Amino acid sequence: MRALVRRLPGVAMVSLAASCPASAPAQESYTDSVTGTLVRFEMVKVPGTDLWIGRTEVTWDLYDAFALSRPDSSEGRSTVDAVARPTRPYGAPDYGWGHAGFPVISVAYTAAQAFGEWLSAKTGKKYRLPTESEWEHVARLAAGTSTDALAWHVANAGGTTHAVGAKPADALGLHDLFGNAAEWVTVRSGRPVVRGGSFRDAAQAIGPSARAVQDDTWNERDPQIPQSRWWMSDAPFVGFRIVREP
Amino acid sequence: MTDDTSGRFSRRTFVKTTTMATAGLVLPRTLSALTPDAASAEVIRIGVIGCGGRGSGAARDVMRAGGEGVQIVAMGDLFPDRLERARANLAKVASEDAMVEKQFKVTPETLFSGFDAYQKVLATDIDMVILATPPGFRPVHLAAAVAAGKHIFMEKPVAVDAAGVRSVIASAAAAKSKNLAIVAGTQRRHDPAYVSVMRRVHDGAIGELTGGEVYWNQGGLWNAARQAGWSDVEWQIRNWLYFTWASGDHIVEQHIHNIDVANWAMGAHPVRAVGVGGRQWRTDGAYGHIFDHFAIDFEYPNGAHVMSMCRQIDGTANFVGERFVGTRGTTDPSSRITGQQSFTFAGEKKNPYVEEHVDLLASIRTGKPLNEGQQVAQTTLSAIMGREAAYTGQAIVWDELLNASQDLAPPQTGFGSLAVPPVAMPGTTKVARTWNG
Numbered sequence: 001m002r003a004l005v006r007r008l009p010g011v012a013m014v015s016l017a018a019s020c021p022a023s024a025p026a027q028e029s030y031t032d033s034v035t036g037t038l039v040r041f042e043m044v045k046v047p048g049t050d051l052w053i054g055r056t057e058v059t060w061d062l063y064d065a066f067a068l069s070r071p072d073s074s075e076g077r078s079t080v081d082a083v084a085r086p087t088r089p090y091g092a093p094d095y096g097w098g099h100a101g102f103p104v105i106s107v108a109y110t111a112a113q114a115f116g117e118w119l120s121a122k123t124g125k126k127y128r129l130p131t132e133s134e135w136e137h138v139a140r141l142a143a144g145t146s147t148d149a150l151a152w153h154v155a156n157a158g159g160t161t162h163a164v165g166a167k168p169a170d171a172l173g174l175h176d177l178f179g180n181a182a183e184w185v186t187v188r189s190g191r192p193v194v195r196g197g198s199f200r201d202a203a204q205a206i207g208p209s210a211r212a213v214q215d216d217t218w219n220e221r222d223p224q225i226p227q228s229r230w231w232m233s234d235a236p237f238v239g240f241r242i243v244r245e246p
Numbered sequence: 247m248t249d250d251t252s253g254r255f256s257r258r259t260f261v262k263t264t265t266m267a268t269a270g271l272v273l274p275r276t277l278s279a280l281t282p283d284a285a286s287a288e289v290i291r292i293g294v295i296g297c298g299g300r301g302s303g304a305a306r307d308v309m310r311a312g313g314e315g316v317q318i319v320a321m322g323d324l325f326p327d328r329l330e331r332a333r334a335n336l337a338k339v340a341s342e343d344a345m346v347e348k349q350f351k352v353t354p355e356t357l358f359s360g361f362d363a364y365q366k367v368l369a370t371d372i373d374m375v376i377l378a379t380p381p382g383f384r385p386v387h388l389a390a391a392v393a394a395g396k397h398i399f400m401e402k403p404v405a406v407d408a409a410g411v412r413s414v415i416a417s418a419a420a421a422k423s424k425n426l427a428i429v430a431g432t433q434r435r436h437d438p439a440y441v442s443v444m445r446r447v448h449d450g451a452i453g454e455l456t457g458g459e460v461y462w463n464q465g466g467l468w469n470a471a472r473q474a475g476w477s478d479v480e481w482q483i484r485n486w487l488y489f490t491w492a493s494g495d496h497i498v499e500q501h502i503h504n505i506d507v508a509n510w511a512m513g514a515h516p517v518r519a520v521g522v523g524g525r526q527w528r529t530d531g532a533y534g535h536i537f538d539h540f541a542i543d544f545e546y547p548n549g550a551h552v553m554s555m556c557r558q559i560d561g562t563a564n565f566v567g568e569r570f571v572g573t574r575g576t577t578d579p580s581s582r583i584t585g586q587q588s589f590t591f592a593g594e595k596k597n598p599y600v601e602e603h604v605d606l607l608a609s610i611r612t613g614k615p616l617n618e619g620q621q622v623a624q625t626t627l628s629a630i631m632g633r634e635a636a637y638t639g640q641a642i643v644w645d646e647l648l649n650a651s652q653d654l655a656p657p658q659t660g661f662g663s664l665a666v667p668p669v670a671m672p673g674t675t676k677v678a679r680t681w682n683g
Contacts, residue, residue: 088465089464091566092463092565093564094564096463096565096566099564222303223300223304223599224299225303225336
């Protein structure tokens with residue numbers, strides 16, 4: 001196990017280190033990887049559904065494999081059809097708080113969606129953002145322990161995100177569903193929404209019902225026209241988690 | 247001093263002032279004799295020179311700042327496709343925003359492309375101009391704008407070489423004598439959080455400043471793949487970031503923001519710089535000849551040293567910010583002071599990219615035009631000083647650099663062939679050089 005942990009970067013290392021509480025029933029899970037990288041990520045079966053959900057928020061390690069690569073034939077499609085890659089940010093979207101093992105932040109809703117398309121093409125599985133109702137279903141199952149103990153919030157986070165999985169797992173075996181980075185979910189129409197609350201919110205304001213609708217302040221200081229459709233200049237509290245359809 | 251009345255705004259409203267009476271001088275015209283109501287009733291007509299993402303963004307920001315009191319009436323860019331893209335992007339904003347629809351008033355007759363587009367924009371009936379081309383063009387455009395009697399918003403940096411900085415200093419002085427406003431895109435100077443912290447630092451909240459660190463470390467930036475039919479000049483200007491004659495290199499183009507904060511905190515420009523840098527990761531010819539990392543030791547007049555570090559390399563630790571140390575505390579000037587007089591900014595956060603235009607427009611309307619020309623020229627030379635310390639490997643002294651024979655403008659006057667300048671080599675490269683030196 002020690003050798004395995006040492007060999008795995010970021011996500012897998014953290015999730016192995018912080019295992020589920022003994023009291024929680026172990027959910028079925030699997031570890032996936034991206035060809036050509038050392039990045040691993042873990043998916044957990046959602047009880048009562050055919051759905052799998054990420055044990056942690058998507059990390060920079062995994063997002064960089066998308067954002068910093070060029071389309072290639074391993075995506076299983078022609079380069080003409082390839083998933084577009086994010087533009088290069090002018091600045092530091094991770095704010096220097098931490099990168100390896102930390103949740104990706106400052107990403108636009110459409111960028112998170114494109115990431116899901118890319119990961120699906122890379123793995124041959126169907127990965128995407130959760131719908132709002134899927135996220136709520138997971139949140140109801142996961143809730144049950146004090147969010148103060150499980151979550152990074154304004155009083156314990158010190159103004160930054162933290163490495164995923166640093167807090168104990170919840171009842172479903174997931175980490176950071178509440179707090180740390182708020183998480184994009186798909187909505188039927190209108191402005192995009194994040195759920196769960198973030199490290200900027202008070203402990204009592206995060207949890208299964210926490211919900212924020214994107215507004216202009218999230219990208220207020222992008223000084224370009226058109227504004228980036230990949231990065232948000234003022235949303236260090238926004239990340240995401242993926243689900244897998246059967 | 248009578249040629250500053252060509253703009254519609256100034257022609258209609260500028261009047262002679264008696265507050266600066268000096269024997270023998272013809273006085274500049276200002277708005278100071280107007281009542282505030284009369285001044286604010288005037289629409290300030292604005293032209294944009296350089297219509298990339300930032301020029302378009304600055305146009306949007308001044309419209310946010312100015313309300314019905316401003317209009318964008320003319321635009322110019324070297325490339326017709328970039329000009330059209332910017333026009334279409336702003337027209338789209340106008341179609342979605344009733345205020346912008348009233349503000350965005352360019353017509354086919356006021357859209358100009360080509361190397362002389364800036365002259366054509368300046369020849370229109372505008373009161374103010376936004377200068378947002380690649381910085382290598384800035385000194386010439388600024389001089390022309392001042393000569394034409396326009397108020398100016400100009401992006402940073404404002405020059406790429408010693409000759410350009412001297413030109414900007416002269417233009418800033420000329421603007422002052424003509425009561426023209428100059429605000430530069432060093433937007434931290436207009437950020438309420440920075441302003442609030444800096445006021446306390448200057449009032450002694452952390453004692454005497456003894457040192458600091460400034461950073462802009464991030465990954466690589468965009469690159470436009472060369473297309474068939476592009477001349478060398480077109481390829482280099484479309485990829486201006488990667489050519490020192492056009493951008494000044496990334497320490498000047500990007501890290502200037504943090505170096506400006508150092509000068510602001512210290513209340514002075516550095517007197518000496520020693521540093522290292524290189525081109526280690528971004529070595530492909532598509533990325534011109536600039537470096538991808540610098541680390542510079544800036545020495546200030548009081549003997550304090552500020553360590554500067556900037557990098558554009560993928561997969562490395564990111565950080566953008568500043569920190570200063572005093573005899574009684576430390577500060578992250580973006581928000582807080584730690585020490586005997588600890589302070590955390592808790593005021594209203596405002597968008598500094600809009601605030602800089604709010605301040606600029608207010609200064610024009612009250613007849614007390616801001617003039618940041620000298621200040622931003624000094625910051626630009628400070629950044630150039632860091633670049634030259636790394637490029638040459640020598641200790642760079644302020645006065646020598648300011649007076650150096652360094653002019654990086656290529657000899658071309660239009661599109662055509664243009665070699666890629668050599669990558670600078672410490673120990674060999676000289677401060678006194680031309681575009682290919």
